[in-house]
Amino acid sequence: MSETTPPPDEPTGRQRFSRRALLGGAGVGVVAAAAGGVAIGRATAAEDTAGSQVVVFRGDHQAGIITAAQDRLHFASFDVITRSRDELVALLKAWTTAAERMTRGEETAPDGAVGLGDYTPPADTGEALGLGAANLTLTIGFGPGLFGPSSSDPDRPDRFGIADRKPAALVDLPAFAAEKIESSRSFGDICVQACADDPQVAVHAIRNLARMGLGVVAVRWSQLGFGRTSATTQSQETPRNMFGFKDGTANLRAEQTDLLNRWVWIDQQDNPPAAQWMTGGTYLVARRIRMDIEPWDRANLLEQEQIIGRFKGSGAPLGQQGEFDTPDFNVTSYGAPMIPRTAHVRLAHPDNLGGVQILRRGYNFTDGSDGFGHLDAGLFFIAFNRDTGKQFVPMQQVLSRQDAMTEYLIPNGSSVFAIPPGLGPGEWWGQGLFG
């Protein structure tokens, strides 16, 4: 079952569902702009047309992984603060219902925003009324701490009796060179990645899940992202990162089914019986990588291009013509490699990493400026892979030690989550783990 946005020539009745129909049907506070909201949605992706802005919530894999990358992100990591398995399960069920509704462009609950009476806090906070679904996807994952001890809490007991279900590959990342990991931007028991083409839709989704979760979970950290830094389908153009360079040219794409099966989706043979709930899932690595923007901006163009290994304008590998030309690491100029030995492209290329690949799905971020007036900006790196210890970790060990770019990078947040497979009809988030 495909989880990508359906092509424009196949709109179904459900995909045309808008908040207007729901509100109007209920006879409350009709939002006049609802129909307009669909058209207002940023129609950047080529396949976008009014009526096709709903990404299907259920399927073999969770949406939000190989779904065409949306423009905006709100990513939240939660600590589970209850010790009651029943409370946690009840929340996951309630979250599933609300999440599926929100991805259809509906309120978290019928009439939730204004229809529940004067003396009850609304069950939907309302700021997404009339905005349409905006291709919202909500992707849930579970961190190592949910199963017992983890980096953030080495003494934690197995609070929910699921230690035996922990997949062996779900471990926190080791320390890498030149990073300054802050605990308050890292780790967590549950993550929810909200991606949408409208930032308010993504923020609304996380805000409402956090509101519903009070007493059961507490937000540990969250991150807003504003510009996708990866293309995940062949129809998407390669975006640029905060250094101004095209990023992710060689990324895995949704259409590369064989490569996804090899590098992203977890196979039955990957886990023992107790961890079969992960089959069809994947692992998410989230890294908040602050970029040293101002020094970078003072680096000359030649230096910038040599650090990256690509031309800034075209995105072509140094020594080549087009963006998608294969980098040739043997080309030399005046006796030196055109693509320097420390260039990001060279070090990150599968050919130089034993063929290892990952699916990147990060976002640019800017959290204002720091006390020196320097932009607190960079890349909120998100990657999906089948075995983090065999894919992301060796890749990052090479990069953190050798990549010339690390001089301009300060990774300060680091997390790993197990992303279960998608939901079948009637299933709820975490059912495979807790059910």
Next chain:
Amino acid sequence: MNPRITTPIALLSLGVAAPLLLAGCTSKEGTDDAIAVTSTNDACDLASSEAQTGNVNFAVTNNGSKVTEFYVYGNNNRVLGEVENIGPGLSGNLTVDVTDPGTYTVACKPGMVGTGIRKEITVTGEKKAKEEVPADVNAAKARYLDYVRGQVNGLAAQTQIFVDHVNAGELDQARAMFGQVRTFYERIEPVAESFPDLDPAVDMRWDDTEDGQQPFTGFHRVERGLWPPQPAEVGEAPGQIAPADAANAKAQDNEAAIKQAANDLLANVNKLKTEVDKPDFTFETSQFVQGPQALIDEIAATKVGGEEDRYSHTDLWDFAANVDGAETLIAEMQPMISAKDPALMDKITAQFADVRTAINQYRDGDGYVTYTQVTEAQRKELSNKIDALSASLSQVPGLVLG
């Protein structure tokens, strides 16, 4: 102006012969029957000074050159309705639901400053029935009023002893009882906050003085005298003492000034006692049922960051007192909550216990450790529990009144 009275939870109406019910005080379409009000730079003209009980509509036009506001007041200058920020040449509408006949004051405020240009209107007609309040809610309110009066009596008695210590120069004794004397006030804070003049006089923070432009009075002024700001505590981070605050303390907190502040505090506490003890003292039902959440949100909104008792760091006393007050209110409403949603009542009970346990881990003898000993991580844990309790309490008004 008192910046702390910004919440719509002004809980009580003072011993009023003419209680009013405020409904949808925002602009309303179709104000054919509205009283036309013309605000200029020096006049506030009303087309009529008479109205009937029920919805009273005002259509305010600003013919002056300054931005204006329009207010309707009940007893004790309590604002019943207001329309703000009407620019020159613009107009605004206001609807106030007046349940009782009587004389009411209205005011235009060209330039949005001062007490405004005041006029009176006479409201005639039948006394309109207030919204139906279930009998058990009224009974609970009556019992709660006894509690409020008891706390205010305790407050007055303890404040007397506290102020006596200050006046006698027994500052160690005064410091030792500061957290405890505030308990009585913090337990009934939403009630006390409904007195728009007395609450700031008793419990204002430095932040309410507009950096010293308004006089700094009350408990926290005396607290600052007892715990003079230390250089390491001065800064702009949450819970720190603002540099202007510290400079003001250095300049103005001499022995005579602190004694004066203490005596003023006592006088204002006694005024509060007099008002609450009046036989016709009453308060609004909707705000009674919102009281538990209001008290817990007091902690959640600001106190958990350590801003309340920033000189003495006795914040944990205040937290415990807010929880006391909220628990008392819930105890009064428990039968009503249990009848409609026993699971919610169980949850609230468990969450109160959870918050109580979290606070009790910081007990030290008869009191609490200073809040500076509570780490950031521990504060976050406390905040998580308080947020959870508040979320459950937010369901109470709909249940009790629904």
